[in-house]
Amino acid sequence: MTRTVLESKSKTVVIGFDEPFCVIGERINPTGRERLAAELEQGDFSTVERDAVDQVACGAMVLDVNSGAVFTNRMAADPRYADNNFVEPPLMRDLVTRIQALVDVPLCIDSSVPGALANGLEACEGRPLLNSVTGEEERLELVLPLVKKYNVPVVAISNDDTGISEDPEVRFAVAQKIVQRAADFGIPAHDIVVDPLVMPVGAMGSAGQQVFALVRRLRSELGVNTTCGASNISFGLPQRHGINAAFLPMAIAAGMTSAILNPMRAAEMEAIRAANFLMNHDADGYEWIRFSRVLNAVAAGTPFLDASRAGVAAGGSRGGRRGRRA
Numbered sequence: 001m002t003r004t005v006l007e008s009k010s011k012t013v014v015i016g017f018d019e020p021f022c023v024i025g026e027r028i029n030p031t032g033r034e035r036l037a038a039e040l041e042q043g044d045f046s047t048v049e050r051d052a053v054d055q056v057a058c059g060a061m062v063l064d065v066n067s068g069a070v071f072t073n074r075m076a077a078d079p080r081y082a083d084n085n086f087v088e089p090p091l092m093r094d095l096v097t098r099i100q101a102l103v104d105v106p107l108c109i110d111s112s113v114p115g116a117l118a119n120g121l122e123a124c125e126g127r128p129l130l131n132s133v134t135g136e137e138e139r140l141e142l143v144l145p146l147v148k149k150y151n152v153p154v155v156a157i158s159n160d161d162t163g164i165s166e167d168p169e170v171r172f173a174v175a176q177k178i179v180q181r182a183a184d185f186g187i188p189a190h191d192i193v194v195d196p197l198v199m200p201v202g203a204m205g206s207a208g209q210q211v212f213a214l215v216r217r218l219r220s221e222l223g224v225n226t227t228c229g230a231s232n233i234s235f236g237l238p239q240r241h242g243i244n245a246a247f248l249p250m251a252i253a254a255g256m257t258s259a260i261l262n263p264m265r266a267a268e269m270e271a272i273r274a275a276n277f278l279m280n281h282d283a284d285g286y287e288w289i290r291f292s293r294v295l296n297a298v299a300a301g302t303p304f305l306d307a308s309r310a311g312v313a314a315g316g317s318r319g320g321r322r323g324r325r326a
Helices: 034-041 044-059 072-077 084-102 114-123 137-150 168-185 205-224 230-234 240-254 266-277 283-299 304-314
Strands: 003-007 012-016 023-030 062-066 105-110 130-132 154-157 192-195 259-260
Touching: 023 044, 023 168, 034 044, 034 072, 044 062, 044 084, 062 084, 084 105, 084 168, 105 114, 114 137, 130 137, 130 168, 137 154, 137 168, 154 168, 168 192, 168 205, 205 230, 205 240, 230 240, 230 259, 240 259, 266 283
Parallel strands: 023 062, 023 259, 062 105, 105 130, 130 154, 154 192
Antiparallel strands: 003 012
């Protein structure tokens, strides 16, 4: 069975068909978070550090680290700050260094800037996930050599030089192309985690059915693990948490093995824990019982994050071998 192995300095996380669904925390991302971007511009990492700790307490198994900040004030004084190739590489190194000093989960290095990806990989202890490569020719030539050099798995996003297609056949073909090109670099399929691109169901009524069918094909025909930005499915709709919480178990049943989401949203995490239990990915129901204690504490009036931390402390955590890159 396909197993994508991620490692921090002290913990191993496996993304796989017969493994618990892998929750990748999305919060460390300044895109669309003006306050966070302003803090980072001032060298203030307090929100990043708090988000790292809280996401792990709420059940994140991996943390996505995105360095896409815009430093508006510095840009006005120094035009170099208008270039992400100047801003992101040193910021990514700082983010990775600070986060892995606080939490022991593997990281997902997330940037569109090759220099930031390289700096993140260099600063990481263990075996992170690289986010991301697309089917665009320039991106393939820039990112796949980094994947090979650092011996890390990579997220493969199913768009290419023509953009994002609404046709699932085209998105499958792009994923297939990335897997084949990766093989040319000696990168095995089990180190490719495909994002088939979840379309908003509010704009395309068949978006959910499309992605479920794509995930099944990616699993059966390419033998790869899969991920997505889970909240994309509900974009622009009311009651988004309810839609997300319905979508995630259905995606898991179709074979999706991970997703990038906010683990501090109780509805989505409850749905994932229940799906793990029903899919027999939760030995003896241990994780479901532990998470239910947290929910009961919340119902009794304990703040969610405090209850989550208590649940983690009571239940302990599984470690792994010390991570090393080849």
